[in-house]
Amino acid sequence: MRAKHTILIGKAVKRAARLRGSGTALPGLVVEKLDPGFVGAQLAKLPRGVVVISGTNGKTTTTKIVSELLASAGLKVFTNKTGSNFVRGIAAAILDEVGPGGHLPHDIAVLELDEAHAVQFVKRAPVTHLLLLNVMRDQLDRFGEIDYTAHLLEEVAAHASQTVVLNRNDPRISAIASSVRPSVQVHYFGADQSMQHIFVNDDKLYQSESEMPMPPKDMAPADVELVRFDGRDATFRMGGHDYTADLQLEGVYNFLNAAGALALCTSVLGEQASDEQLVKALGHVTPAFGRGETLRIGDTDLELVLVKNPAGFRLALASFGSKDTSVMIAINDRYADGRDMSWLWDVDFSSLSAGGVDDVTGIRAYDMALRLKYDNVPVAHIEPDLKAALELFLKSPGAKKRIFCTYTAMLELRRLLRKYTKLELMA
Amino acid sequence: MSTNINAKTLRILQLYPNEMNIYGDRGNVLTLERRSEWHGFTPEIVYHHPGKPFPSDADIVVGGGGQDSGQEKVQDDLLAIGHALHELADVGVPMVMVCGLYQLFGNFFKTSEGTVINGIGIFDAETHGSPSRVIGNIVISSDFGDVIGFENHSGKTFLGRGVKPFGIVKKGAGNNGEDGTEGARYKNVYGTYLHGSLLPKNPVFADELIKQAALRKFGEFTPAQLDDSLACQARKVAASRPR
Numbered sequence: 001m002r003a004k005h006t007i008l009i010g011k012a013v014k015r016a017a018r019l020r021g022s023g024t025a026l027p028g029l030v031v032e033k034l035d036p037g038f039v040g041a042q043l044a045k046l047p048r049g050v051v052v053i054s055g056t057n058g059k060t061t062t063t064k065i066v067s068e069l070l071a072s073a074g075l076k077v078f079t080n081k082t083g084s085n086f087v088r089g090i091a092a093a094i095l096d097e098v099g100p101g102g103h104l105p106h107d108i109a110v111l112e113l114d115e116a117h118a119v120q121f122v123k124r125a126p127v128t129h130l131l132l133l134n135v136m137r138d139q140l141d142r143f144g145e146i147d148y149t150a151h152l153l154e155e156v157a158a159h160a161s162q163t164v165v166l167n168r169n170d171p172r173i174s175a176i177a178s179s180v181r182p183s184v185q186v187h188y189f190g191a192d193q194s195m196q197h198i199f200v201n202d203d204k205l206y207q208s209e210s211e212m213p214m215p216p217k218d219m220a221p222a223d224v225e226l227v228r229f230d231g232r233d234a235t236f237r238m239g240g241h242d243y244t245a246d247l248q249l250e251g252v253y254n255f256l257n258a259a260g261a262l263a264l265c266t267s268v269l270g271e272q273a274s275d276e277q278l279v280k281a282l283g284h285v286t287p288a289f290g291r292g293e294t295l296r297i298g299d300t301d302l303e304l305v306l307v308k309n310p311a312g313f314r315l316a317l318a319s320f321g322s323k324d325t326s327v328m329i330a331i332n333d334r335y336a337d338g339r340d341m342s343w344l345w346d347v348d349f350s351s352l353s354a355g356g357v358d359d360v361t362g363i364r365a366y367d368m369a370l371r372l373k374y375d376n377v378p379v380a381h382i383e384p385d386l387k388a389a390l391e392l393f394l395k396s397p398g399a400k401k402r403i404f405c406t407y408t409a410m411l412e413l414r415r416l417l418r419k420y421t422k423l424e425l426m427a
Numbered sequence: 428m429s430t431n432i433n434a435k436t437l438r439i440l441q442l443y444p445n446e447m448n449i450y451g452d453r454g455n456v457l458t459l460e461r462r463s464e465w466h467g468f469t470p471e472i473v474y475h476h477p478g479k480p481f482p483s484d485a486d487i488v489v490g491g492g493g494q495d496s497g498q499e500k501v502q503d504d505l506l507a508i509g510h511a512l513h514e515l516a517d518v519g520v521p522m523v524m525v526c527g528l529y530q531l532f533g534n535f536f537k538t539s540e541g542t543v544i545n546g547i548g549i550f551d552a553e554t555h556g557s558p559s560r561v562i563g564n565i566v567i568s569s570d571f572g573d574v575i576g577f578e579n580h581s582g583k584t585f586l587g588r589g590v591k592p593f594g595i596v597k598k599g600a601g602n603n604g605e606d607g608t609e610g611a612r613y614k615n616v617y618g619t620y621l622h623g624s625l626l627p628k629n630p631v632f633a634d635e636l637i638k639q640a641a642l643r644k645f646g647e648f649t650p651a652q653l654d655d656s657l658a659c660q661a662r663k664v665a666a667s668r669p670r
Contacts (some may be wrong), residue, residue, distance in 0.1 A: 333668060339563070340577040341665075342622040345454025363668075366661035370627055373657055374454075374461050382657075384664075 003042070004102045006035040010095040027095055028088035039091050040125040042098070048075060048108035049162065050126060051264065054118045054153060055133030055173070057312045058257040061249065062133060063112035064288045065261040070108060072281035073265075073273040078106035086117045087124070108268070115152045122159035130160040131264045133257060135172045136311035146172070154179040163267045165189060165260060168220050177220075187267055189259040190222040224263040229255050236262060236279060243279040248286050251319040253312075258282055297394060297420045303402040306410050308338065310346035316404060317351050326398040327352060329372075330386060330409035331362040337406035341367045349375040356380065358396060361389035362409045386412050394420070434469040437640055440485035443493070443501045444474050447527050450579075452491025454624025455523060458633050459487060466637060466651050477504035481511050485520065486640040488512070492526025492580075492622070502544055505531055509547035516549050521615040521639040525625060529610065529618030530554040530582055550611040550618055551587030563670040565599025565621060567609045571632040573597065575665045576621030584620075586611055593619045598670065615639045628662050630655045 014027040031038050043050050053063045067079045080093045090111060099105045113121055121127075135150045150172040157164050157176045164180045167173040168190035177186045225237040234255045235244045249258065265278055287293045295302045307313040333339050341364055349372055356378040360369045365384040372379050383389040390413060393401065405413060439459050456472060463470040473482055477500055493501070505528075512532075516522065530536045533552035536544045540556075560581040567574050574594055583603035586592060592602070593610025601609035602620070610619035615636075619625065626633040634650060641648040 339668075340450070340579060340622060342450045342452075342454065342577060342624050345452075345457065345624045345627065346450070364661075364664060366657055366664055367628070370657045370661050371454075374457055374627065382660075 002035060003038065006031055006038050007095065007098055007102060009034060010091075014092070014095060028090070028092035031091040031095065032088060036124070039087065039094060039121075042094050042104055043109055043125045045103050046078070046106060046109055048268065049128030051108065051110045051129040051131070051268065052113050052118060052121070052127045052156070052160075053111065053131045053133070053264075054113045054115055054156065055167075056115070056136040056149070056309060057315070058133050058253055059112040059114075060288045061254050062131065062257040062261050063110055065249075065258055065282065065285050066131070066264055067110045068285050069261060069265045069273075069278055069281050070110065070268060072284075073269050073277070075108050075269075076106040078104050078109045080111050086114060087121050090121070115149050115156075118156045119152050122156050127156075127160050128162045129165070129264060129268060130157055130163070131165045131260055132157065132167065132173050132176060133260055134167055134170045134311075136309055150176070160184055163187065163264075165223075165264045165267065167256075167260060168222050169256075174220065185267065187223045187263050188220045189224045189226075189256075189263040190219070191226045191256050191259070192228065194228075195226065222259075222263075223266070224259045226256055226259045234258065238262065238266070238275045238279075241275065243276060245279045245283040247283060250287065251315060253315045253319070254287075295417060295421050297417070299399060300394070301400050302394075302417075303400075304410060304413065305402060305404050307404050307406060310343050313347045313404065317347070317349070324398070325355070325400040325402050326358045326393070326396060327355065328359040328361065328389065328393045328401070328403045329357055329368055330389070330403060330405035330413065331360075331364045331368045332406050332409045333364050334408045337408050344368060344371045347371075349377050352377045359383060359389045359393045361386050362406065365389075387416055390416050435467065435641075435645060436471055437463050437468045437486045437637070437644070438471050438473055438482075438484060439463070440473050440475060440482060440488045442475050442488065442490040442528060443477065443504075445476065446500050447491045447493040447498070449492045449526070450622055452489075452525055452622070452624065455489050455491070455525070455626045458624070458626035458630075459489065459636065462630070462633055462653070463637055465653055466634075466641075467649075468637070468641070475508070477501055481508040483511060485515065486644055487636055488515065488520060488522040490522075490524045490528030490532075492528070498527050498531070498544070502531070505547060506545060512547060513549060516614055516616045519615050519639065519643055521636040522617065523625070523636060524616070524618045525622065526580060526620055529620065530584065532616070532618050533584065533611070534587075536582060549613055549616055551590050552584055552611050552618075553587075554582040554584045557581050557583050561600040561604060563599060564665060564668050565601070565609070566597045566666050567594030567599070567601065567621075568597055569594035569632070571629070571635055573662075573666070574619075574621065574625075574629050574632060575662050576619075576623035576625050576628065578620045579622060580620050584611070593617050598666075623665070628658055628665060630658050 010027050010031045013030045053059050067077045071077050080090050132153055135146055154176050157179045163185045165187045166176060168188040227237050228235050232247045233244055234247055235242050236259055262278055293304055305316050307316055353376050359381045360379050361383050365382050369379050369382045441456050460470045475481055524532050531546040532549045533546045533554055534548045535546050536554045538556040539558055562579045565576055565578045578599060585603055591612040592608035593612050596607050596609050638648045
């Protein structure tokens, strides 16, 4: 009965909030106050359990991959699509999807969770499967330091009841194996030795000389290994066989994340799907909102790339070709973007010096322009106002355009872009 | 490589770039490198790693912050090179130490559990670990105008009697949130909690370090006229942002 009341009130709040044009946080907050056990109780009823995906880079895309792969095998998947990876966002998403009987009509939940919020979540909801992607320095004004973030993930891992899937290439992640419960199965994903220089972990990324540390001595064998890629064809080794997928995802980091997704899905599905089927389904997954998705506007292809931390920006610059592509960079400094601008100084922007940057925008446009100046990257326009900058950028010549943006800049740009093209309003 | 005997080289030494380089501190080295070039010098960046011989001739020394685990690795080495750093400090070599190395340039750091980590005492200052972390935009007034940055630290630093701070807090917490001081200064050695990064948005201070290095080495400093309008605009925005 309690749940039904919570649901009625929550939904009413949501309708009222929508009418006033406000965001999705309020209904979740109301639910949290009224009935703190709501989220846990709802998720506990799911027959195939609860999957949580966390780590610094790649959560949203990986959550989408896992959701779609499990759906391709016939499971009904509940996921926090909006990428709102706080507990409140999950409560709101549950309100949206709960059926007339007062529970979720799904088989399994696949949830993306921010590292700090994951700790709160696992104390309130039963997590059966956990996938941990990587730990990189990110938004230190929120987490304080990278070892602390790894420690948070250890705490999360200790609550998983069935399976934990770890990135064997990231020593802070693979070390988490020692924190799981004795009955829990541990699986690994990783990249072949030959790709070490691409998938550098945080320590290697911050070495300033060629004095590299010894490679990790006993890397566990990976259940799924990314063995090579060529453009967007990626080959994964699973169960002794190699499978190649023609991916629609961009960015080399997403290829590694896909290996993690495959490892997780095989542990959830067991005999229900073959490795071959899963890799085939992988080829159908399109980029998540704001993660390299391409929008068509008139004669132009516009790509939106979310950047949140030095490792992510670095990989984004390396992954996306810059030939004949006009570039805009939008940097905000609200809470969700990261308030400390220091992180920009840990990214090497010199690859942009040949083509230059058309527009720099966002609240901290001048900090970004200053950063580019010190890397000798020419900038055509600096315009802090996103609307004005976007108009200027879209009017400029060029068939291929790309915007690197921080989180709240991404949200605002998507709102502005709606008048040019049909796209899902995420938040 | 330039073989011009007139090339005025400035050696910029970064301490512990692998362990004490937590966030944007590389921006300080890059700023000194570029501005030195723009002012007509040839910068040479060198690094000191734990356990290696200390390069004794440095014209500017830079150090950053690190995590607690990184700090442990450098503690012993820092004590070993302490005397060399004192010598450089006493003859006026300009240095800027941010966050973790600022603390270790003091007398000691006492963790909240009570463990005492000895510093090299270039600043007569002590730091106490605190359970709360101080995070946000900060503006201080200093001998070089306003210095604008972002602080993020759980250590509270207290300066000894007579020790000059780097600046006085206009907005933010500073050394300990109590006495309004930020950072510390001894001759041309500056310690501070400011990230942001520090030097890019504070070109007047960056040029002061280069000037002191040039005066010591060449006896003169004729700065180029640089266009710092971007830094100026970035400062305006940063100073207006909420805490």
